[in-house]
Amino acid sequence: MKCYVPGSNVKVLGRTVHALARFGDELYLESLPDCMLLRTLNAAESAYAMVKFNKNFFSYFNFNYFSNEDNEGLKCKISMKSALNTFKSPTHMDKQVENLEIKLDPEACKLIFQLKCKHGIVKTHYVSILDCKAMQAVYTKDSVPNRITSSQRLLSETLSNFQSSDDQVTLEATTQSLILRNYTECSGDSLKIIRTQINLKPIEFTSYSIGTATTITFTLKEFRALLSLAEALSLPIQLHFETTGRPVVFIVHNGSTFEAHFVLATSKPDGATQATSTQNTTIERKRKETSYDSSARKKVHIDTDISKCLDEDSHLFNFIDIPDEIPVVNSLSNGKSFIENNINRSNCKSLQMENNDNGKENDDMDHDHIPASPTSKAMIKSVFKRCFESTFDPRAIRGVVLAEDSDSE
Known part of the structure; x- marks a missing residue:
């Protein structure tokens, strides 16, 4: 494979790699006759991302440049950290880089990224290939009953109301409204948790179609990552989802050259627990008080x-x-x-x-009566008993010298 990315599109490729780095630690690259695919998967296998760059995204694209056979293209897996080192500071890459050349030789063990910058500067990165295989996820996006298209600005302003410590978000979709709220575990103290809930009306979205009312919960980390990519590219976001337990698919594309699919696993929210968390906390406190009382009753033999x-x-x-x-x-x-x-x-x-x-x-000890321990003042008086007597005269003590005078020298 050999291709050239013009300077204006290098910035898009760089931002894409940075967004994928927030999903997984490994990057899968695959060249096809009409496009190049980038894929990644997180460690928990609960979030998957696929980005497709069509042939017209490149100024030159040849998927089997180093082979005369009409095969299906090359596949490889590289470290995400190595890819990030190649695309540092993607915000200013379009002003510094004139074009990017990507070469993948099936006989070599390196993936080559060559950046041709202004003033004749050439930067070449040799990235080690970890494995020669591709990855494919199975999911559905066309036959789902619920579809929403939203501007990235609306979702960005919505997420800005959530705390940075929130890990998951619950999405409740009905025909009348779309509710987003932070998901909290029932084990925590409800009095110390900040609850956030945003209610959006269908008129606020570009398109809003809910065939089956449902409630799903997914992670916020990956959601923020795909949202930042859509915001950088000024592209809308499409949501395709079914019911609880089925993955939700986020699609970002411009219709001709770029298309990204982000698939997040969903879990069933414990809505009843969240709604009655305050009551549960009160019940838990009463249980603790009861346990304290019972423990006190067990110690009846102690004073x-x-x-x-x-x-x-x-x-x-x-x-x-x-x-x-x-x-x-x-x-x-x-x-x-x-x-x-x-x-x-x-x-x-x-x-x-x-x-x-x-x-x-x-x-022969009397076990029914044990004398109390003496206080500190009583112990001092017992040691220096005679010193406290009113008739004591130190001059009356004569006889044996207990401590001789020290030498005069």
Whole structure:
């Protein structure tokens, strides 16, 4: 294959490659006797794009230039990133490039793009061929009951009302109106979601024919990509769709040299969930409150203050370590073993054990009464007890020198 693209059409080819790059990571090129096809498919296989450049799009076109046989043309697959490197800044390519030569030799492993720019500058890009095969999608666009033709400006202004974070859009088509709204998952909090809905009347479209009222949902990323291409080329957009689960086809063409088909998979919108999402959120909150109440009722053996503290800082259970010296008491009467702990009620973050002052064995401990942990002030007084006595006289302590004076040197 060998062809020449005039400078005015190089800009169109460049914008097409950039639009296809938002669909897939690989570009399929196929040369036919009367046209050249560019195809791509996204990773999820839910969006397909095909662009056809007719023979009159080129100043010179020969689909079997390197072969004398009358075959069906050549096919190849290249990386989309390599194609983007060839068509950098497509907005100004018509002012810089005089013509583009594309060559594909069946014996070679490279696809050649040669840009002849002004002032005698020639840029040649050798793109590696990943595979020698073509891709074809099966879809229907002629026998569908619903057809709409719209200007790209109307749809662009409509999508400008949606958030950039919206992933999908729901299209509800009836004979009286066309409604577009953002699709939201029911798992999210409805109070934090911005809902957008646009109602368009049939008179706003170039043509509007709805044979079967339906509601479909498709991705916004690819929809914005095809819309940007139609806006750059100032071409209208045709919508062909059936019912939920069947693909929707967007067609952009100028009637003679250029035609693009964008096929997007559709899914069933959960309209009931979206309409009652606020009620579901309220129900979910009530369920959480009920679960909290039930969990509180299970802890009847824990003191009320301790239970309240543990509910506020449940992560404390991950940091409490039980010391090894905590005695284990075995009860032979009921066959159960347990550990006696004393929980500090001031912060619920430490576990302490109080032993009896009489020095008895652990088996003789009074399990019905466990003394409370001393406060910080009580512990200080117990250590410095004599210092707080009113009759204490430091001069009365004589005898053994506990700390000798340091050397004079």
